[in-house]
Amino acid sequence: MYTIRKGKIEDLPRVLELVNELAIYEKAPNEVINTVELMEKDGFGENPVFGFYVAVKDSSSEIIGISIFYYRYSTWKGKRLYLEDIVVTESERGNGAGKLLFDRTLEKSLEENCSGMTWQVLDWNSPAINFYKKYGADLEEEWINCNLQDFQIKEILKK
Numbered sequence: 001m002y003t004i005r006k007g008k009i010e011d012l013p014r015v016l017e018l019v020n021e022l023a024i025y026e027k028a029p030n031e032v033i034n035t036v037e038l039m040e041k042d043g044f045g046e047n048p049v050f051g052f053y054v055a056v057k058d059s060s061s062e063i064i065g066i067s068i069f070y071y072r073y074s075t076w077k078g079k080r081l082y083l084e085d086i087v088v089t090e091s092e093r094g095n096g097a098g099k100l101l102f103d104r105t106l107e108k109s110l111e112e113n114c115s116g117m118t119w120q121v122l123d124w125n126s127p128a129i130n131f132y133k134k135y136g137a138d139l140e141e142e143w144i145n146c147n148l149q150d151f152q153i154k155e156i157l158k159k
Contacts, residue, residue: 001059002097004104007052007066009044012036014063015052018087025090026122053104055088055097064092067101069108072118081109083119098131120145 007015013036023032042049055065065088072082083105088098109117121128121139129139148156 001057001095002064002100003056003058004053004100005056007043007054009040011052011054011063012039012043015039015054015066015068018063018066018089019085021089022085022087026125050084051108053101053108055092055101057092057097064089065097065101067105069105071112071114074115074118077115079112079114081105081112081114081117083117086119093127102131102135 016032016034016036016039019034020029020032023029043051050068050070052066052068054063056062057064065086067086068084070082070084072080074080083102086098086101086105088101106117121132123129132139
């Protein structure tokens with residue numbers, strides 16, 4: 001029903017569409033500032049900083065899902081694969097594409113000799129939480145996410 005393959009540069013317009021679909025689902029449609037051009041540079045430029053897989057619906061060759069990942073380094077655990085986002089378009093959810101994407105990303109973590117894989121899930125996203133629980137994932141509650149945007153960093157460094 002689905003084929004999972006490594007993402008290609010020509011997939012990026014559809015990838016960004018799915019990212020925007022996720023932002024709407026997560027109630028943050030105005031937060032996406034990424035562009036296809038930035039994704040081309042960041043994923044296929046001189047120093048790529050992310051990779052991705054796509055789920056293609058066999059009957060139509062349409063990309064219906066993505067898994068975007070990159071490497072991070074834990075001082076406690078060493079090299080980790082970080083799953084930034086896994087998205088399956090709403091009409092295809094529940095049909096197995098998410099599992100195929102997740103499993104392929106898990107395989108990537110082993111292929112790259114990572115000590116494991118890390119990701120986040122919103123505390124209200126029950127379908128995703130239940131999906132990860134089926135894998136026996138540790139869902140930590142004690143860590144607080146911290147972020148600074150580029151304009152904030154620029155302001156801080158001016159002082």
